[in-house]
Amino acid sequence: MSLVARHLEANGIATVILGSARDIVEHCGVPRLVFTDFPLGNPCGKPYDVAMQRRIVALGLDLLESARAPRTTVQSPFVWSADQAWRDDFMRVETSDTPDGDA
Amino acid sequence: MSSGRSVDPTHRTFVSYIDKSRAFYLARGHNNPYRWAHFADVPFAPLRRPLSAAVVTMVTTAMPEPDTVADTHELHTVYSMPSDHPPTRLATHGLFWDRQATHTDDLDSYFPVHRLQECVTDGRVGRLAARLHGVPTEYSQRATIERDAPEVLRRCREDGADAALLVPL
Numbered sequence: 001m002s003l004v005a006r007h008l009e010a011n012g013i014a015t016v017i018l019g020s021a022r023d024i025v026e027h028c029g030v031p032r033l034v035f036t037d038f039p040l041g042n043p044c045g046k047p048y049d050v051a052m053q054r055r056i057v058a059l060g061l062d063l064l065e066s067a068r069a070p071r072t073t074v075q076s077p078f079v080w081s082a083d084q085a086w087r088d089d090f091m092r093v094e095t096s097d098t099p100d101g102d103a
Numbered sequence: 104m105s106s107g108r109s110v111d112p113t114h115r116t117f118v119s120y121i122d123k124s125r126a127f128y129l130a131r132g133h134n135n136p137y138r139w140a141h142f143a144d145v146p147f148a149p150l151r152r153p154l155s156a157a158v159v160t161m162v163t164t165a166m167p168e169p170d171t172v173a174d175t176h177e178l179h180t181v182y183s184m185p186s187d188h189p190p191t192r193l194a195t196h197g198l199f200w201d202r203q204a205t206h207t208d209d210l211d212s213y214f215p216v217h218r219l220q221e222c223v224t225d226g227r228v229g230r231l232a233a234r235l236h237g238v239p240t241e242y243s244q245r246a247t248i249e250r251d252a253p254e255v256l257r258r259c260r261e262d263g264a265d266a267a268l269l270v271p272l
Contacts, residue, residue: 001164001271003140004238007252010146013259014266018215021271023119029145037117039204041195043270044218047209057218057268061227064266065154070145086204087118091127 002028009070016060019043022073031070034060036078039086045078052078120199140244150266152229157265160186160232162255163214164240164271165193165207181254183234189216198240198272213272232262 002025005015009031016032019025020043025033036043036056045053056076063074080086125136150157166178171190184190193214195207211217216235222228236255241247259267 001162001238001269003244003247004162004252004255005267005269006142006146007248008256008259008267009148011256012148012151013256013264014148014150015269016266017269017271019271021120022117023121024139025271027121028140029142031145031147035117039201040120041200041202041205041207041272042209042212043272044212044215047206047212050211050218053211053215053218054221057215057222058227060268061154061222064150067147070147080204086201089203090118090201091123093126093130 002030005030014064016063018060032063032067033073034063034076035073036076038080152265154228155226156229158230158232158263159228159266160235160259160264161268162236162238165195168192168194179239181251182237183258186231186235195272200272213270232264234262
């Protein structure tokens with residue numbers, strides 16, 4: 001998706017990415033990113049939380065107008081949960097995963 | 104109360120998916136890690152008219168539900184949806200997201216078409232482009248750069264889009 005953003009932008013269409021994989025998007029390099037620090041899947045707000053979704057979309061629209069240079073990232077203020085275990089649990093590598101690990 | 108592990112303040116808070124995926128596949132014996140796209144230069148296009156007069160579109164990495172397309176070829180190519188009759192659901196299986204922590208049952212959590220329509224009603228956005236778009240997730244960056252991105256641009260131009268919200272899952 002970052003590659004699409006770059007192509008549209010190079011051809012005069014302003015873009016903003018709403019995303020949760022900050023490192024992947026910033027590693028590529030895009031004009032504008034609204035980063036929401038959530039598990040991958042709901043970059044526009046928690047399911048059925050209309051107020052939060054409105055806020056995140058509004059941040060994106062604001063950034064379309066306010067950014068003055070590429071690589072502008074804004075982080076939305078939302079926290080997924082007090083329990084941060086999802087960060088470690090996603091794609092967790094267990095000892096048993098390794099070719100010579102104990103099954 | 105949950106186990107309540109807090110963020111380690113001595114490290115960055117956000118997850119590095121590049122590092123995670125490299126470690127994950129390396130542990131499974133794949134010693135040729137994916138090379139994520141990287142560029143030194145980044146293009147920049149200022150918004151060319153006030154947002155309240157602008158035509159805005161949206162692009163997703165989700166796919167049409169297989170039972171909604173006549174030709175399964177459409178599941179692997181750029182596709183478009185009418186913004187005045189958006190889908191009620193999209194397919195997210197096969198995409199890279201966290202099935203353990205969340206779900207994608209609410210379209211607006213990853214394709215906020217109703218939130219955008221509200222912004223038009225409120226006058227924040229001029230109008231939605233006639234079509235919203237989806238792009239396939241390609242392992243081949245060349246396919247995205249040479250085939251899919253130009254196709255999205257072509258459709259955006261046909262619809263007179265000034266700006267695009269891009270939402271990868």
